[in-house]
Structures are given as C-alpha cells and as structure tokens.
Amino acid sequence: MESMTNDHTQKVLSAVDEAFDASVEELKSLVRIPSVAFGGFDPAKLDESASAVKALMESTGVFDSVRIERVPVAPGSEEFGQPAIIARREAAPGKPTVLLYAHHDVQPWGDEALWKTPPFEPTVIGDRLYGRGASDDKAGVMTHVAALRVLQQIAPDSGLGIALFIEGEEEYGSRSFANFLETHKETLRSDVIVVADSDNWSTTVPSLTVSLRGNVKFGLTVTTLDHANHSGMYGGAVADAPLAAIRLLNTFWDENGSSAVEGLLSAEHTAPDQDEQQVRDEAGVPEGVSLIGSGRVLDRLWNDPAITVVGTSLPDVQNASNTILPTATFVVSARIAPGQSSADALAALERHVEKHTPFGAKAEITNVELGDPFLVDTTGPAVRAMKESMADAWGNEAVEAGIGGSIPFISLLEQEFPNAEILVTGVEDPGTMAHSPNESQHLGVLRNAIASEALLLTRLATGGLG
Template structure:
C-alpha cells in the first residue's frame, strides 16, 4: 500500500484551505486551479494548460505520452466544492483542514480534493514515468453542472482519447471495502402548477366548492407513489440490484432517519436508491403556516426531481412523468406541467482489460476482492467523455467512503482510505500495462 506522507497530506491541506466554491467569484477557483496545476507539474505531467470554455471555470488538461504500445489512461476529478452551509454545525472551521482520529476534515476533503491528491500520488509513485500514457482532466465546476465542459468532449475527441478513464469522484461503499461504482442514475426535472381563482377567497364563504389550487397540486403529487411508497408512474424502469448495497441499518444511519420512522418503498434497498426510479418534491409554493389565512388558495406550484434507472433515457422517463401528471386532473382540474433539465445515467461495461486490471489492483491495495456498487446521483461529464471516447473503459473510483459526510458538516477523508486509493491507482497503471503487453 502506498504511503500518504507529509507531502501529500500537506498538498491536500493546502487544497482544502482554498474555498473554491462553485458558483462563486472566480478568485478562489483560479487559486485552486493554479495549486492543482503545480501539484501535477511536480508529478510529471507535461503540457499543463487551462482549457478555457465560455462561462466555465478553467479546466486543467495535460498529458504524459505513453511508452511504445502502452495504453492511455485519462484521470478525471474536480477542484470545486459546495458551500459549507451552517458553519456552527462543524466541529472545526470548514476551510481550516484538521487531522484527527485518522481523518482529515474540511469542505472538499472527500469531494473531491482527496481524489486529486490520489491521482497525483499515484503518478509520484512511478516518479512521473508511469508504464501507461496519461491524460489529465481536472475541472472546477462539477458541483453546478460542469458548464460548457459537459458538451465539449465530443467536439474535441482527440483531447480525451484514452483506453481507460479513472473518474476520481467516488469511493468505497464503506471503509475498507474496495468498490467499483458501475452505474449512476439519471435525472429529470418537472414543474407542475395551476391557477384556479383570480385571487384568494374566504374559506368560510367559498371553501367546499371553490377549486382549491393547493389541494389540486397536493392530490397530483400524492398520486406519484402507491401506499407503500413505491413510484406509481407507468413507464419508469426498475430492476433489482444484484451488487453490493447498504444494509437497512447502515442506510438509516447515513440518511439520519429518526427513530420510529420507516423506510419507504418495497424490494431491495439497491433497487430503490440505485437501479430504480425515485421521485422527490424538491420545492413547493404554498402559503406558510406562520402567515396562513383562512382562504382558498388560488395558485400552487411544485418542482419535482426524478431519478432515472441508469439505462433508461432521461427524456423518455421525464415524458412518462409529465404524461402521468397531465392525466391526473384532480377534481377535474387540468394542471400545467412543464419539463425541465435532464441528464442521462450511466452503466459501465465491466468485462474489459481495464476492469480486470482494476480488480487486481484493488486486491493489492485493500487486500480483499472489490465489490460493485452504484450511485444515486450523477457526474455530469461522464456521458460526454463516453461519447468522445466510445471504446474507453470508464471506472468510477476514489478515496472517499459512504460515511465521509460529503455536502454535509464535518466532511472528512480517512487517511488509510486515501493511502489505499493512491496504492490502487499506482498498481492499476502497472496491471493495465502488463495486460496490454500480454
């Protein structure tokens, strides 16, 4: 196992200390870009430069030419982070990295600055001369959708051509369990709204007959799930998940489910959060309780987030949800339903030499066979990279773990998981090169 020495710890600490929040003023993002550039220059990457795209934080690209006949590996991660949120909920300030209890704490420590350090550490383990070619893509806008980068790779496929890609934005399902994330759900947004009256009307005088816009929207939203909590929209794909998953107790702890509250839905947990649809009401315009009036609501609106099976087209899934909501007609009221943004999921092909190399390298780094898991969220750039290099094997890996508190207070990366991630990547380069020679 590679050792994360003081230099790599210091590199990670210096990155965490830069509040590279996106979207935000570009100053801290540029500072993070320059620090990452210096890190990879020291790791032997050549021709480092900024890929400048419209309205997008600079993307760091560079390469190490492959030895004759060797494959090329693209290394991806991102240097931007989400805001810290309520800093009073943090044990230590979010942008002041602290090492305690075998972990390094700070915003971005796990998502995804540790993965940047893992990439650099693996190259350093080969003294900047790995047995494979390297292409580097480190972006600074992943947390807000990626900007123009999400559509750029297919327009410049030569920049992204590779035999394998290590997408450093994931990690182990739990500490000590090497994990290959082989699928990501897609996403689609839908808005539903209705205006039934020209203005609010006294509930005593008009309630009971006047069409209540809020009741109509609530009834439509309630139709999206059955009595068990399973999604009840026809046309949305769901399959059982056969890979690794969390236990119910683990999931309850991670989701901070209150005592006595049930989990919703039926079937395997993996199919509910990874290989099946999920519908969440992410916003609703209603009168607040504090400012409530005894009045029939004339207008209501809700925003719905749909998570889509990794292999179902997100636009198709969105159309199924739109059709369902338009057909509900609560109390005979026609709802206005509009389609928003979509993003397809991802399902990896896992039978090629890069996956074989990754499994062998994970055994070397962790000492046990890896498991396969999925992600309920999305990484915007993955499908664009797949389109630019359709024959490349794409591996979603990283230094984090399921308990890392990403996007939450006290985000942290375990030092031994980071060590293993560095060791895995270094071993992966050797394993992949050996298979290419064989």
C-alpha cells in the same frame, strides 16, 4: 495483461506510503480554498483553486504543459463555464492512454454553526480530515496527483499515455461539460477513463461503481385560479393550487412509497444483500420511522426509480396568510434506473401528470434537467486491472457497487468516447457526509485510493490492455 510481481507491487505501495503525509498536507492546502462555483460566491476562489491544482499537476513531472481552460456553456454562448485544468502526455506506440478526471469545485458550506470545525480550516480528528471538499472531490484530485508521482518515480519511461481533466463546476451542474468535451476532444481522447468521484463500501472494503441511476429534475407548476382569494370567503368551494398539486404529487407513489408512475422501469441487476439497519443508521432514520419501498434495500437504492420532492414555492410559515393560492410550484427529482434513458423517463412523467392532474387544474412541467444512467461493462481488461489493484492496495476484494445518485457527465463521456472503459472509483465512505456539514475524508481510505490508482497506472504501463 501481465500480472505484477510481488516485488513491484510492494515497491509501488512503499512509494505511496513514503509520500502520504506530504499528500495530506497538500490536500489541506486545497481544502483551505472555498472554491464554490454557485452564483453569489467569489469567483476568484475558483481561479485560485485552479491555479493550485495546475501547480500540483506540474509538480508530478508527467506533463510538458498543464493548462487552465474555460469554454462557453454552449457553442455560441457569451457565458463561460468555470476554470478546468487539462493536460496530455502522448502514449508510446502500443501503449494505452488513461484519462484522469476529478473536480476542484465544492458545495456551499451552509450554516457554519452546524460544523464541528471551520469548514475551510482542515482539521484532523482521529482518522478523518474534516473540511468542505476534503473528500468531494479534492481528495480525488490528490489521488491523481499522488498516483502520477508514483508512476513517474517507478516507471518514468513507461510510455503510458496520460490525459487530465480536473473540472471546476461539477457541483454546479457541469454546465459547460458537453462543450468542453467537444472543444478539447483530442486532448482528452483515451482508452481508459478513471473518474475519482464516487464511494467505497466501507473504510476497509473498496468499491468499483458499476451502475449509476439517471435523473429527471423538473418544476411542476399547478394553477387553479386567475388570482388569490380570501380563504374564508371561498374556501370549501374553490380549489387552492396546493390542494390540487398535493393530490397530483401523491399519485407518484404507491402505499409503500415506491414509484407508481407507469413507464418508469426497474433494472434487473444483482445487488448484494444489505442490512436495512445499516441504511437506517447511515441515513439517520429515527426509530419508529419506516423505510419506504419494497424488495431488497439495495435494489431500492440502485435498481429502482425513486421520486423526491426537493423544493416548493409555497409561503414559509412566517409569511403564511389566510389565502387561497392560485398557483403552486414544486421541484421534483426522479432518479432513473440503469437501462432507461432520461428522455423516455421524462415522457412517462409527462403522461402521468397529464392523466392524474385533479379538478381540471392546469399542470405545467418546466426547467427540465436530464441526466442519463450509466452501466459498466465489467468484462473489460481495465476493470480487471482496477479490481486487482484495489485488492492489492486494500487487502480486500472490491465490491461491484451501484450508486443511487447520478453523475450525468459520465454518460457524456460514454457518448464522446464510446470505446473507452470507464472506471468510477472514489475516496468516499459511508461516513464521509459529502455535501453536508462536517464532510470528512477517512485517511486510510485516501491512502488506499492512491495506492489502487498507482497500481493501476503501473499495471497499464507494463502490461497495456492486452
């Protein structure tokens, strides 16, 4: 791949900077739309958001046609997924095609009393733009829009192929994603895939995400009785379901809080050193409360399995009574290390539950959701081009980072387009607080993310993948 000249690099960066204020204003307009895909929220807002993104993509001048599409959540289903935006510009002979992915749906906003500013009134405080979706992932959408405008301005006749997929239900589990890929495979077929939905090392140092843990989420229902009983009459002789369930759940971890499930594997990849205090500060761990696990902290977050109880059917405090409960259900989320399939991990968890359920209780695993991990081959030409572009845009070399969370649809992209290089980039930083009250986008990070992608596209336009 040919290196870009300093003059060409500066021309791209200048174009990004000249349009940046306008890009921020367009991002604010997107943030004002409460585009939540969860049930119980106004679906018209998703349609409004999709239309706004469609108009932005049309404004780039890159595509002859931009479409809003919906597909059934599965082949033959009568239930449809949420509106997504797709487009394609065919590549000239010898030029690669790049697929740009982001999502326009957002998390619910929760308790507005916990927000410093109204969640859908974008507000700049210092160097951050606050609002639900300001970062995750409407800033990703605007990164693509702004980068495409620069490509069209700098190299309008480059012949670089561009495919576009802006999803409308990522926060809701990407339920129609697999069917969408199958239905629109030819529109989305590409050589390089840029997923603008991840993190950066800091506000001054970029990251290229090279590994993601997978996820096995399931309901665990434990039953000890045919019906409820008075705890005064039978307590001490009859096992309540929460007792059996808690005893079972406790076997998931060793004394340090690491996974104790035989068959859940760790990955053998090098992670950078990280100060544990930084993790404590970012996660809000109070003084005196220990971190869990053993070994280097980033290995625990990126390369080791982790099991978390995220929900329960038990009565809340207000509705508690002196009753021996016959059943108890807990929702368990197990993060799976790169290199292990979610199916293998589920089998290990099933064996563990069968072996460790106490008191002869009945334990049932239901409502299973699987997402495979992801590991990038970092030797490809697109990875090199992305890292060079990040260095030029940020003024610092990119960190090859893992992410402890999961993006299950990336493994679907990998299955559908096995020969494509997948670049997981992002607009977030450790202070973003995505999914939480007071989500925000650091404006310096947004500028650098746009510049990185614009430089990548112009590099690929001029040098291809050779």
